[in-house]
Each structure stands twice: as C-alpha cells, then as structure tokens.
Amino acid sequence: MMTDIQIKAVSKRFAIDRSEILALDDVSLTFPAGSFSALIGPSGCGKSTLLRMIADVIAPSTGSILIGDHPPGKARRSHEIGFVFQSASLLPWRSVIDNVRLPGELSNKQGSRSPEALVDLVGLNGFEEAKPAQLSGGMQQRVAIARALALDPKVLLMDEPFGALDEITRQRMNVELLRIWKETNTTAVLVTHTISEAVFMADTVHVLSAHPGRLAASIAIDLPRPRHLALLQSHAFNALENQVRAALFAKEIASGR
C-alpha cells in the first residue's frame, strides 16, 4: 500500500508587512507512490514552503494537494507523514530512544517497528540512552529520521536533512537513507542544495527556479538501483548532473554570464 503525492496548480503568497510575495507560482507535479524524488533550487525558491504545505504546516493560497486520496490535514492526523527538518530538532531533555518514542507517546499508536528496532535501523544501537548533546550532527539526524519513521508514515518529507554535515558523512548518510527508504517502502521527497546528492538519490529531480518559485524542469534519473558510491564517477551520472545544472542555471547560461 504505497501512496502518491499530487500537487495541483499550487501557489503560495506570503504577506510581509503591507506587501505580498509570491513564494510559489502555479506548481503542479506528482511524486509517484514509492518513488524517491529530489527538489533542488536556489535559496528562497520555495522548497521548504512546498514541503510544509504537503505536511499541512501551512495551507496553499490556491491549488490543492492530495496525499493518496486525502488532503494533507487528514493525512497528517492519521500519521501518514514523516518529516525530517534541516536541524534535527530533537528534544534535548530526552534520550535517543525517548526521542524516537515521542510520536508513539503523543498519538497512543505504535508503528510496525519498535523504537528499539528503529534505532537499530538507523545504525545507532548502543546509543539508546545518550542525550542529543552527546551525539554528533550526523547521529542527531539519524535519530530524527528514526523518529520520522516511528508511526510507519506513507510519505517521508526531508528538508535538507544533511545540509549541515560534511561531504564524507553526507555521502554515507545518503547511502543509508536509500537503504532505509527501500526497507520502509515510503514515498520520499528530499529537498537539497547539492546537485550530486539529488542525482544520486532520486528517481526524478525537480528543479525549481526562484522569484517566483516555479517548476523549471523535471529530470528522470534512470540509473539502476541499488546505487553505490562508485556511481558518482560514471559518465551516465555526470551527464545527468550536467542536465540538472543546465536546468538550474538556464537563465545565466542563456545570458552568457
């Protein structure tokens, strides 16, 4: 039972003082059930805004979003959405295992995996009783991922989860994330600033342009899975990277800058 996400003609305006800004302009796209999609675009193009609308944190100004057959509010209330923020945002007074237990406590529900199994899934066994302050940034994000998976979400939304990590750790985390995604059968959406990360992870890379945020291109990544780090050096990979880069910098390339 996998769930797709449909974004239909969604626009989002924010009122700032007396003026208004159009953060997203008429974006339509579909994240197929069980797929892994990446969203890439310059800062301020509305990536976080789009993710927050899918998670029912904010509402679209116009247009609609469907998660499977449900609007985001219903999907959120039935715990179909797992969200990983850019900062791990763990509760510092709770241990690792208690942070992973939080969704279960709040909802009085249990996922198919126990909190212990989730900690194991993200490779943190032995650290169950550690406090967040005792973990590295990468370990904290793993806890955040385990927490997002606690109630078997159908969709996993990740807003630059590894943005603050160094290159080496990020590559390792990405490989693990793909494994976790396969094991949990979720529809994953990853927001990223890194072209190679987007291509390495996704089935489709959606490129957004800024001011206003629009969908500039959707590039299918037909690289075989499972993906290994050796892939980063292949020609096919580099060609796809260039394709994404061309879409990202279309304006600059056209104007010869």
Added chain:
Amino acid sequence: MAADAMVGHIGSLVVRRLPPLLLLVAIGLVWEAAKLGGLLPITVPAPGAVWTALIDHGGDLVYHSIATLGAALTGYVAAIAVAAALAGLAVTWPISERPVFTLAILIDSLPLIAVAPILMLWLGNGTTLHVIVAAGAALFPLLVGMIQGFKSTDSTTRELFHVLSASRWQTLTRLMLPNALPAIFSALKVAAPLALLGTLIAEWMGTDRGLGTLIIYALFSFNVPLVWLSILTVCALTAVSYALLAFAEHRLVDWAHPRGTTGGRST
C-alpha cells in the same frame, strides 16, 4: 580503586573549599582584633559578640524564623501558582499576554514599603498580610521568567509537534514546560529572596512574631549583636533557599548543561 577515587574526590573537595574557609576565618580574626583595638564604631559588633548573641537568643531566633519562613514560603508558593496560571493563559491565549503583563508591571511598580501599610489597613497585621506581600514581591520575576521560558520554544520543534498532531495540552506539557525549566529555575532563584524580603517588610509594620519584628526589637533596644545576628540569619535563609533550588535544578535540568560544562563527570 573506588576507595582511591573516593579519597581523591574528598581531597579535591577540601582543596576547593579550604581557601574560602581560611579567608573567612582570617577576616573574622582581623575583625575581632580590630574591635578589641577600638578601631570599629559601636554599631559594629565583634564576631564573638554575635556568637554570644546566637547562644543567648538561639531559641528566639528559631521562633521568629519559623514565622517568617512560613509566611515567605506560603507567599512564594502562591506566587508560583498565580504566575503559572497567568503565564499559561498568556501563552495559550496570546491576546491575553499584554493585559497579563500590564497587570504584573503594575503590581511590580507599586513600592511595597508604601503599599504594605494600606494593605494592613484592609487585612490587619496578621499572617495574611505577610503572605500577600511576599507573593506580590515574588510575582513579577516568576511571571516574566515563565512566559519567556514558554515562548522560547523554537519554531521547528513546534512544527514538529504540529506534524505529529500533538494536542495543545501535550505541546504544553511535553514541549513548552520542559523547555522552559531553565528559565523557570532562574526566576525561582531570583524570586525566593524577594519573597523573604516582602515578608520582612510586612513584619516591620508591627507584629508580634517574625524576623522583621526581631530586627526592629533589637534595633530599639540597641542590641547591636542581635541586629547583626538577625540580618545574618536572613542571609543564611536566602543562601539555603538558593542552594536548594540550585540542587533541584541540577537534578531536573541536567540536559541544559551539555557535555562537560558542569565539571565533575568526564567521559
């Protein structure tokens, strides 16, 4: 091994506590000598005289301290309850934040020493007055600390609770309250001496029992060592309240001092 560590621990404790203790003893000796040499005015007693006063008036001191402590503590707890209710109101119902603050500022801007006599006219000079003045003195820092503590929750974590469909009550108790604990403890530490001070001021209006009464009595009978002794007792009570709160804070909010900053345990 463990015994070695134990000895080491006690050793380091002595090494840490010894210099201030020695300093205190030295100051006492110099003071006593200065008094004997006639270098100090009559309003400053020798430490020995204060000590004698403690032996003579120890029972009185306990008798009056209990009354003061009881009123201060009751007022303090009442202030905590009122501050918690008002802060909860201000945080869960943002429109009420300004009126709540205005009220608190109003109460805080009233000079206690001027208000106490008016209150005395209404309430008589009994325990009720002492408790109310103590509560009034402690309320403002408690309220500010609680509201700021509650509001310091970062927006991402609140979004997390929203995505997890947490109820308002769950958000308050599982997120905002624990998050506010460091700020609340700071406020508790500031407010405790204020409650004590409020009680003393109220007692000065004239009552038959309390440290404030004892100070006035000692003053008018020109018993200088007893004045000093009463004041030292107030200082000691303040110090003890601070130490108790610091201990509770250390126990409850250990997460607010991440790795190593609390000293001691190293990993």
